[in-house]
Amino acid sequence: MRITSCGMTDVGVKRTNNEDNFLINDELNLFVCCDGMGGHVGGEFASAIAVNTVEEVLTSMEFREEDIGIDPSENPVEFTREKLRYAVRLAGRRIFEKAEDEPEYKGMGTTCLVLLIDHNNAFIAHVGDSRGYLVRDGRIEQLTEDHSLVNERIRAGLMTPEEAKTHRLKNIITRSLGYMEEVEIDIQMNAIRRGDRYVLCSDGLSNLVETAEIGESVLDYPPQEASRQLIDLACTRGGDDNITVVIVRVDEAG
Numbered sequence: 001m002r003i004t005s006c007g008m009t010d011v012g013v014k015r016t017n018n019e020d021n022f023l024i025n026d027e028l029n030l031f032v033c034c035d036g037m038g039g040h041v042g043g044e045f046a047s048a049i050a051v052n053t054v055e056e057v058l059t060s061m062e063f064r065e066e067d068i069g070i071d072p073s074e075n076p077v078e079f080t081r082e083k084l085r086y087a088v089r090l091a092g093r094r095i096f097e098k099a100e101d102e103p104e105y106k107g108m109g110t111t112c113l114v115l116l117i118d119h120n121n122a123f124i125a126h127v128g129d130s131r132g133y134l135v136r137d138g139r140i141e142q143l144t145e146d147h148s149l150v151n152e153r154i155r156a157g158l159m160t161p162e163e164a165k166t167h168r169l170k171n172i173i174t175r176s177l178g179y180m181e182e183v184e185i186d187i188q189m190n191a192i193r194r195g196d197r198y199v200l201c202s203d204g205l206s207n208l209v210e211t212a213e214i215g216e217s218v219l220d221y222p223p224q225e226a227s228r229q230l231i232d233l234a235c236t237r238g239g240d241d242n243i244t245v246v247i248v249r250v251d252e253a254g
Helices: 039-059 076-101 149-155 161-166 211-220 223-236
Strands: 002-010 020-025 030-037 112-118 121-127 131-136 139-142 186-191 197-201 243-252
Touching (some): 002 030, 002 223, 020 243, 030 197, 030 243, 039 076, 039 112, 076 112, 076 186, 112 197, 112 243, 121 131, 139 211, 149 161, 197 211, 211 223, 223 243
Antiparallel strands (some): 002 243, 030 112, 112 121, 121 186, 131 139, 131 197
């Protein structure tokens, strides 16, 4: 397997601090994008806890049976899925406990989007409204579903996607790590193919750059150039939030 990746983050045009965090661990084929919330200190801290915890857990090979409940020698794919779930869940608990212990962090939280490529599969864990996309065979597909108030209204037929982009409640999310001690984590898995491109991004990008534009940039340019181009495009359109993008290209599978 051979993978090329790049991640970039930008404070944007209107913010003075960056509450986003991302991770690229090429040795593990692990990629993370987190968008923190909770003020100048809290948001940065929450997203950093999430990124660091996920990497710590997935780097470790030591697990108690009660942590995962699956024998990796019997079902390695399911073991990886549950190890990923455990990592994200632990990150949420750590953020929650920190906010409980230290009042200055009360209310902090973060989105968390994780891509782990293992056993020729892409495992994606997702909480919040940071987005994951797959570009394959010349087409882009949004893999994740936003855990947001406006998306719930879209699903209920009360709002169109176009209306959601400018709605005053567009930044209200319905799931995050840290707001509650336990949170439901969406996990999916799909087999990778040569030529696949995965894109992870915060809503600072997806709110300002159309899905089709993301797909075109990722297809036309290598990951580093596409990352820079997409961030610049979001900034020219207002850059009203922090902007983070991670692009992962599968050069060889198997």
